Ligand code: BES
Ligand code: MN
């Protein structure tokens with residue numbers, strides 16, 4: 001996908017198909033007025049004749065020779081101007097793409113500042129367009145005999161003011177980077193677990209090495225033993241596939257600048273272990289590495305956009321299988337921190353791999369640590385697939401993540417980690433139990449992690465947001481947009 005940025009007279013510059021925004025309660029946008037004039041009132045006539053009301057996501061396509069190189073007009077409904085949300089805008093751009101694909105249109109023109117809404121700065125709009133188009137272009141094909149070359153949107157002309165051309169160019173680069181990062185996360189999530197093993201994830205991470213400012217290191221079982229990662233290793237015990245501890249460093253900031261550490265849960269398949277899960281829907285547990293996928297995707301994205309910041313990503317990767325060496329309910333293990341854990345349910349394995357990664361994070365003297373995990377079914381019950389669960393021991397970090405979520409429309413909702421909940425994790429035989437009983441499952445899971453976090457820390461439970469079930473089953477790439485936006489804001493962008 002090529003973005004071509006131009007400035008000048010719209011009439012002369014449009015090519016392919018022109019995309020025009022349309023609000024249900026407004027007169028035509030400035031560019032729509034110009035195009036309407038050029039086409040002898042075609043737009044106004046069509047609006048009168050049809051019932052196109054401009055509802056969000058509705059589109060109408062007019063075949064029309066606007067000039068020699070522009071043969072069509074696509075109006076996209078955005079609903080009421082005053083209640084336009086970032087989410088509505090994103091969805092409308094997505095539905096524009098779906099229509100272009102259906103029509104087989106591969107070249108389009110968009111106008112960067114076609115509506116004057118203070119919440120929709122040009123840069124945000126362009127970044128969003130480029131991100132959504134890249135995300136929409138993703139098709140899973142790795143294990144299917146299908147051609148992915150059937151359609152591609154190849155040229156996107158963006159017309160903007162001449163003094164904002166650089167900003168527009170940069171916004172397309174950022175959007176593209178985020179879209180690619182999100183697609184990488186989706187790809188890793190969608191791959192079957194016989195391909196996407198811990199070793200496979202480690203090799204994928206190593207490929208990031210080719211990018212500027214990135215270095216990757218992977219610890220094998222032996223090294224984890226030496227470090228005393230008894231909690232993480234107890235999860236890997238029931239599996240033939242060896243666990244991997246992946247460390248990706250991105251150094252885009254000053255040497256002295258302390259890094260943000262991202263930690264991604266990398267359970268490449270979660271059977272539940274000896275506390276075996278029911279078989280119905282167990283296939284979806286291949287997505288239990290989406291936390292890992294999203295931090296790997298985010299590292300790809302920030303390296304692509306050359307973000308001036310230091311970030312370390314840690315991925316504790318393992319399977320959770322019920323092999324002969326598997327951990328038993330009632331086993332007590334010693335984590336890297338020295339704290340002992342009574343494992344009452346081997347299906348609560350995410351926290352067991354994450355806690356050792358959190359302890360490992362300390363050596364980087366992080367300004368903040370954000371872990372990302374498909375941690376609990378309870379979070380899906382609480383928030384569905386709309387908001388990611390946010391838990392934090394630090395108000396500033398929590399509000400930065402909330403803000404980044406609203407900006408990228410990859411939203412989070414804050415949940416508590418009060419000491420009252422911590423009580424649920426008490427054990428008669430160890431410093432803590434790995435489950436907290438019936439109520440507040442996503443909260444007690446977060447409380448467990450909090451015990452290992454002696455730095456500004458936040459936990460994102462993405463069990464409900466990392467993939468969709470049903471007919472369009474697949475990984476969503478969330479929360480790559482959120483993490484990228486968070487890091488962009490942190491770096492001062
Ligand atoms: N990976 C699961 C969480 C999960 C479940 C994500 C369903 C998405 C959909 C996690 O390892 C798990 O099994 N959690 C248990 C915890 C329980 C044993 C305390 C759960 O949520 O049931
Ligand atoms: Mn589990």
Ligand code: ZN
Pocket residue numbers: 267270288347349350374375
């Ligand atoms: Zn799991």
